Amino acid sequence: MSITTRSNKEATRREVDRAIRSGGGDWRPLAFQGLLLLALITSFGILVVLLTDIVTNAWPTIQARGFSFVTDGLSLNPETAGVFTGIIGSVIIASIVALLAFPIGISAAVYLEEYAPDNRRTRFVDTTVRNLAGVPSIVYGLLGLAMFVPLVRMIGLGGSTGGKNILAAGITMAALVLPIVIITSIEAIRSVPATIREAGFGVGATQWEVIRSHVMPSALPGILTGTVLTLARAFGETAPLLVIGVATGYFAPAGDASILDRLTGPYTALPVIVFSWSRQTQAAFADTLAPAAIVVLLIVLFLLNGAAIWLRNRAEKRW
Amino acid sequence: MSDRSPNDAVSGESALFDGAARAPEVDAARVTGGSPDNTHDVIISLEDVDVYYGDFHAVDSVSVPIREKEITAFIGPSGCGKSTVLRTINRMNDLIPTARVEGSVTYHGVDLYGGNVDPVQVRRHIGMVFQKPNPFPKSIYDNISFGPKIAKYDGNMDDLVEESLNRAALWDEVKDKLDDSAYALSGGQQQRLCIARAIATSPDVLLMDEPASALDPIATLRIEELMYELKQDYTIIIVTHNMQQAARVSDRTAFFNIDIQNGQRAGRLVEFSETATLFTTPSEKTTEDYITGRFG
Numbered sequence: 215m216s217i218t219t220r221s222n223k224e225a226t227r228r229e230v231d232r233a234i235r236s237g238g239g240d241w242r243p244l245a246f247q248g249l250l251l252l253a254l255i256t257s258f259g260i261l262v263v264l265l266t267d268i269v270t271n272a273w274p275t276i277q278a279r280g281f282s283f284v285t286d287g288l289s290l291n292p293e294t295a296g297v298f299t300g301i302i303g304s305v306i307i308a309s310i311v312a313l314l315a316f317p318i319g320i321s322a323a324v325y326l327e328e329y330a331p332d333n334r335r336t337r338f339v340d341t342t343v344r345n346l347a348g349v350p351s352i353v354y355g356l357l358g359l360a361m362f363v364p365l366v367r368m369i370g371l372g373g374s375t376g377g378k379n380i381l382a383a384g385i386t387m388a389a390l391v392l393p394i395v396i397i398t399s400i401e402a403i404r405s406v407p408a409t410i411r412e413a414g415f416g417v418g419a420t421q422w423e424v425i426r427s428h429v430m431p432s433a434l435p436g437i438l439t440g441t442v443l444t445l446a447r448a449f450g451e452t453a454p455l456l457v458i459g460v461a462t463g464y465f466a467p468a469g470d471a472s473i474l475d476r477l478t479g480p481y482t483a484l485p486v487i488v489f490s491w492s493r494q495t496q497a498a499f500a501d502t503l504a505p506a507a508i509v510v511l512l513i514v515l516f517l518l519n520g521a522a523i524w525l526r527n528r529a530e531k532r533w
Numbered sequence: 534m535s536d537r538s539p540n541d542a543v544s545g546e547s548a549l550f551d552g553a554a555r556a557p558e559v560d561a562a563r564v565t566g567g568s569p570d571n572t573h574d575v576i577i578s579l580e581d582v583d584v585y586y587g588d589f590h591a592v593d594s595v596s597v598p599i600r601e602k603e604i605t606a607f608i609g610p611s612g613c614g615k616s617t618v619l620r621t622i623n624r625m626n627d628l629i630p631t632a633r634v635e636g637s638v639t640y641h642g643v644d645l646y647g648g649n650v651d652p653v654q655v656r657r658h659i660g661m662v663f664q665k666p667n668p669f670p671k672s673i674y675d676n677i678s679f680g681p682k683i684a685k686y687d688g689n690m691d692d693l694v695e696e697s698l699n700r701a702a703l704w705d706e707v708k709d710k711l712d713d714s715a716y717a718l719s720g721g722q723q724q725r726l727c728i729a730r731a732i733a734t735s736p737d738v739l740l741m742d743e744p745a746s747a748l749d750p751i752a753t754l755r756i757e758e759l760m761y762e763l764k765q766d767y768t769i770i771i772v773t774h775n776m777q778q779a780a781r782v783s784d785r786t787a788f789f790n791i792d793i794q795n796g797q798r799a800g801r802l803v804e805f806s807e808t809a810t811l812f813t814t815p816s817e818k819t820t821e822d823y824i825t826g827r828f829g
Binding site: 428 | 623625628630653654656657660661662663665667668669670679680683684727730731733734
């Protein structure tokens with residue numbers, strides 16, 4: 215009896231053993247995994263090559279000039295030319311974007327998500343905003359030239375440039391990122407769980423109180439991330455600025471000019487400096503100063519992205 | 534305290550777990566709720582209430598009187614409209630743009646859907662506890678104080694928070710960590726926090742939409758005991774899938790079912806009576822089939 219049982223057990227064991235061992239046959243899963251890995255290596259590889267090339271080219275300048283490259287203004291002499299003017303220009307543009315696009319964009323998103331009736335018109339607006347986010351930036355440049363430059367001139371802030379100044383540039387950039395601010399804010403507001411809203415209404419809160427005390431605090435991390443990333447976009451865009459008359463040449467920083475004169479006078483921005491240097495006939499500008507300016511631009515963008523991540527984590531960690 | 538606790542009749546462990554594991558049948562011995570003395574006045578009255586979501590007729594002509602300081606249970610299969618009916622009482626259905634309510638819902642004789650009625654004020658008088666515990670992502674203290682704060686409560690907030698948590702049988706567990714996140718509490722504690730939050734605005738009616746369905750049997754039991762205590766001061770309406778729960782805690786039970794007429798399905802009230810009667814000698818065949826576990 216016991217012998218039969220044992221041999222039965224042994225037979226079962228062998229059968230199971232055969233059944234559960236892999237046949238080792240199918241190559242397709244492996245091939246698929248390989249393809250995925252290849253895609254990753256390709257995209258990452260391009261990035262690495264690009265970065266290496268830029269940093270290598272920029273190295274002589276970075277080594278020779280050090281931090282003074284960041285603090286020196288524009289100059290025709292490659293020995294002393296720096297990106298300070300561009301950084302200031304870009305920071306001012308980004309500030310105007312923050313002042314205009316964030317409040318308007320977030321408010322529009324709150325209205326669309328919380329107050330607008332769910333009808334065809336609202337959906338049309340929603341779709342349009344999404345499409346606007348994909349409009350090429352040069353088109354916003356034309357819009358700026360046709361509308362914001364005259365607008366700035368009309369309200370008396372044209373200055374010596376007749377409106378083609380940093381104020382018009384900031385407004386144009388704000389219009390450019392506005393759809394992105396609205397979309398990311400909408401997504402952030404949408405991701406707030408319905409149960410939190412219900413809880414608010416359930417204890418007798420008005421819609422305003424629910425939005426202010428519960429929806430907005432919960433949506434804030436997402437909104438912050440989105441808005442900081444749009445700042446990075448405003449920092450890096452070049453095309454619209456070229457259309458609305460950014461100075462690609464060199465101008466002497468007005469030593470004793472008032473703040474208003476500076477704001478309404480000629481200006482430049484960091485990416486524009488990269489653009490104009492790379493077209494210079496003087497070899498030093500295109501070969502090593504432009505890459506160095508790109509390195510500065512990339513560092514600023516990385517810092518902004520880092521800030522976005524930091525802000526999001528901080529806001530999320532509160533609870 | 535009442536001399537009759539809701540769980541006296543359900544003794545031992547098997548009773549604790551039968552809600553989840555066993556087929557939903559209720560034997561007469563388990564019906565501990567439900568012989569109300571009829572001394573309480575009707576506080577809320579639903580008359581011929583129809584609810585539509587767009588073209589969908591969700592609830593068809595429901596009439597239920599709710600008496601003060603009793604527990605009324607709404608039972609029935611999924612999709613029978615019991616939650617929808619519950620949400621007409623504090624106008625939570627207003628939040629769904631396509632929802633439309635017909636018929637009359639009166640509270641102390643006042644039509645809740647009359648002109649000039651502010652749903653926000655209605656919800657301060659008729660509080661609600663939801664299916665999944667949904668504390669605000671804030672501290673325990675702020676969860677309780679939010680409702681009174683927006684209602685411009687001018688008394689001592691600390692005392693109110695303590696009293697509300699006490700009534701929800703949660704104070705002893707959280708008194709040393711009022712500033713901690715409400716999310717740090719267990720599911721059962723969170724649901725009692727939600728009950729405390731609902732109580733804090735001093736409503737006189739509490740609507741509970743399957744308040745224990747996301748909780749384990751022990752936490753469920755605590756909620757049921759709490760409901761039993763709360764009915765000294767509050768009128769409670771509870772929607773539940775758990776028939777033992779209805780049989781244990783409620784004084785009266787309304788049984789809803791899905792009715793298909795001319796190819797259209799709508800939730801309809803089948804039977805409404807004292808809980809003891811409904812579970813032992815139901816007058817409708819459908820009710821009997823449902824409570825004996827033949828469908829649902």
